[in-house]
Amino acid sequence: MAAETTQSNRMLSIRLLVFGLLSLLLWAAGPAAPAPAITERNLQPQFDQYNVQGSFLLCEEPAGRYVAYRLKRCRQRFLPASTFKIPNTLIGLQTDALSDTAEICRWDGVKRSFPQWNEDMTYARALRVSCVPCYRQLARRVGVARYQQWLQKLRYPGMVVTPATLDTFWLGGKSRISQFEQVDFLRRLQAETLPIEKRHQRAVKQLLILRKTPAYTLYGKTGWRFRSARNPDNGWLVGWLERADGRRAFFALNVEPRPGPVNDDQFIASRRAVTEAVLRELGWL
Known part of the structure; x- marks a missing residue:
């Protein structure tokens, strides 16, 4: 009986030791970062206007809040x-x-x-x-x-x-x-915190300027994965908007044509047109 009690005490001591070590590690790591706030919005009319389907993600700074249209698709990779x-x-x-x-x-x-x-x-x-x-x-x-x-x-x-x-x-x-990963990368480029010489980051940022006005500067880069026998066209516009009041919004648009014949010129133009329509809807343009 005494041997069983001793063994039980040893096991309890080991459990307490393990629990203590885990607690110490968690304390050292600090509190877990809170999940970002994500608001879902129905932006279908802006996509319908240009005969495309897809998803849109926007991150507002300095608040760090996200706005998403078709959140699940924003997490999908292309x-x-x-x-x-x-x-x-x-x-x-x-x-x-x-x-x-x-x-x-x-x-x-x-x-x-x-x-x-x-x-x-x-x-x-x-x-x-x-x-x-x-x-x-x-x-x-x-x-x-x-x-x-x-x-x-x-x-x-x-x-x-x-x-x-x-x-x-x-x-x-x-x-x-994914669109979340695109936005994360762009936020670090804009802040010039990438492990790249700052002069190179600044040079690339200048090349991304799409429009500059007294009220805002729009940065962006398009992408187009051409259709194949297996896959439809897939288009991107990723970038950010800097307002004169210091606020910024980072965005990633991913679109595909609706089923049916594809008008290439219309699809090419849709990437920027949808993005600007969404930015207007969300009050950024």
Whole structure:
């Protein structure tokens, strides 16, 4: 009986010790960060107006509140397409694969369906016109190892880079990113807290300006994953709006055409049109 009591006391002591250690670890880690406040809004009319379907996410600063249309879809991941030109340019500059955004990308002489791609251009212009051939050239200079290293440092998730997909991984394959993840990355870029030289962050931010007025500055980058036999078109506009009163709103739009024949020009224009319509609805424009 005495042996059983001793064994029981030992087990109790071990449990108390474990409980104490866990309590100490939790105390050292500090209180858990509260979940961000998310308000869901019905923004269907703004999408219907341009014959597209999709989702929209907005984060208001300094409050850190989110507004979401189709919250579940905002957490779904999609290929980043040309929105990846933002981290791609930063990585190119930081690794010296790109000397600066004034560096000239030489046209390879292949005529493509986008006339603005069929010429020599600076990388500043290549970002603005989403010139895929220029960024495929840059990707081959960066290389797999440096992408894997810097994507982890930037906490830019979901990219799958292999030797076989080195110059296309953001356009096809298994790479995926969500609207929440896009917004998180943009917030750190805007604050210049990425592990990239500040001069490079500032240079890229300047290239993202879509419109500047006395009342606000609108920053953004589009993306378009072209349709295939298996997948529909998928479009992005990610960015932020800075108001003269100091408030900011970060956003990520992801859209697809409604079922039926696709008007490419209408779909291309819908990304910015829907975004601006939503920003007006939410009182930011």
